[in-house]
Amino acid sequence: MTPAQSMLHEATGLTLSRSAVDRAIRHRMEQSPAANQDAYLDRMTPEELTALVELVVVPESWFYRDPQAFQAALEFIRARLATNANHMVRILSVPCASGEEPYTMAMVLADAGVPRASYIIDAFDISPGCVERAKSGIYGRNAFRSQDLGFRDRHFGSDGEDYRISDALRQQVRFKQGNLLEFDLGARTGHYDVIFCRNLLIYFDKPTTKAAIAKLEALLGEGGLLFAGYAEVPSFCQHGFTPLQYPQAFGLRKESARPVPAVKPAAKAAPRTARRAASPAVPAPAPKQAHRLAPVPVPAPSAPAAIDLLAEARRLADLGQLKEAENTSRDHLAQSPDSAEAYFILGLVNELTNKRQLAEDYWKRCIYLQPDHYEALCHLALLAETNNDHGAATALKARAARVYKRQQGS
Structure with a gap:
């Protein structure tokens, strides 16, 4: 790694290409008196490092992205509340980008009639800019890529050419700037019932991946669920997690966890996002004793x-x-x-x-x-x-x- 790559790796945990780092530095140097990259790095301040990180993180997201994960989470939360109606369900979204993921979970719960007093969502991102945008709750048209946009009519008001999420849902999500790798577990050990950590590990090297999964395992409560990105499921399985047999949800639980209650998938699925053309749901196999969420029914084929x-x-x-x-x-x-x-x-x-x-x-x-x-x-x-x-x-x-x-x- 170059000194700049090493610096950003230490700050974020991300394994970044040299071209991406050099491109970000050139952009920042346009606003700096530094004559070359070495001089720029020598004058690095915490504020400048934050600005540089903003250029290399990948914050793009949209509402109802990979909706099966939200549906599986909803069914799990319903089953948990049915067992103990007084339980406060705690949900974590990290990284949360500009808030689309945690707000989607809040909309799914609201549409399902889950009382607001029954859950709270914590959302963290390493980018201060992303966190501020998420707190504002204002989104342009690019954040709405689902085929069914009924949720936009139910939960958003117009803000000029943009859309602002309702105050009621904004109050359900607590946004903070933070790096997963630097979380102080403290009182958060076993704190969360559901964790969303999707498409983060693909940017980590092997030691950083192991460290991040250890943090997530400590944060996840007994019997809780974690949702990862498709390509990250094998990494979690190598570090003590077992996949759920719920197509395209890419959910996991800790192998030592108590059985989770079986739940029946809802008849009406969450709005679908525009998905990649080829994305089969083939998670790693669960051990023989694995407890499974009920799978989504597979419609009868009618293609050639x-x-x-x-x-x-x-x-x-x-x-x-x-x-x-x-x-x-x-x-x-x-x-x-x-x-x-x-x-x-x-x-x-x-x-x-x-x-x-x-x-x-x-x-x-x-x-x-x-x-x-x-x-x-x-x-x-x-x-x-x-x-x-x-x-x-x-x-x-x-x-x-x-x-x-x-x-x-x-």
Whole structure:
């Protein structure tokens, strides 16, 4: 790492590419008398470091992003309150970006009739600018990407060309500036029933990932749920978490936790976001004694046969029927030899059966056929880290990060 990369890594925990760091420094130097980068770094102040961090964090988000996670959280919270109506449910969102994630959770709970006195949401982000924007509760049209925008009519008022969230929901979320890695656990140990920490670990190196997961494990209460990003599920499973069998929610619990109550998915799902074209829900398999949330019903397929086989392969993998998923993926490849998604599923199946070399080979075929396959890039990066190939891991993470940014902007 360059001195600038090391400085930002120490401040944020993020593993950033040299080009991204140099670009941010050049931008800040336009407002600085420093003649070169060394002079700029020598004059670094806490205030300037904060401004530099603002340029390298990835704060973009939108309401109802990956809605299955919010639906799974709602069902869990309902079951917990049904057991103890006097329990105060505590929810954590970290990083919270500009507040779209915690406000979405508040809207989901409000629409479900959960009393406001029954829950509170804490939301942290390393960026002071993001926190201030979240506190304002004002959002432009880009924050509303769901196909169903009924929630905007229910919970927002107009603010010129923008929209302001209702005061009632703003009061349910407590925003603070903070870095997960620097959390003082203190009274927060076991404090939260539900934690959202999505798409943060993909920017961390292996030691930082381990440290972050240890913090989250300490913050999560007994029997609580944690929601991660798709590509982060394997990292959590390597550090004492068990995945929930709830498609596309990417939820986990601590392996030592008491059983969570089974809940029936609601008939009406939360509004759907504009999702990536290829995003199968194939989390790591739960141990035999794992307690599961009830899965979302799978509608009867009605697509052509080749697509049916791929959908069936995903469904079988979701159910942990790995051999059947593998055979069905191969049947699909017999009809569609250039299916990147089939190779991706084969990679997952082989990873989950500890055939890592085969998994790597399949994922490499996947990105050969579809170079911007985000999930395959993330899994290859995690595998490279496991093999202590830090150079390859860093390159793959940077490549995945570029794909991630492009997809969010599309």
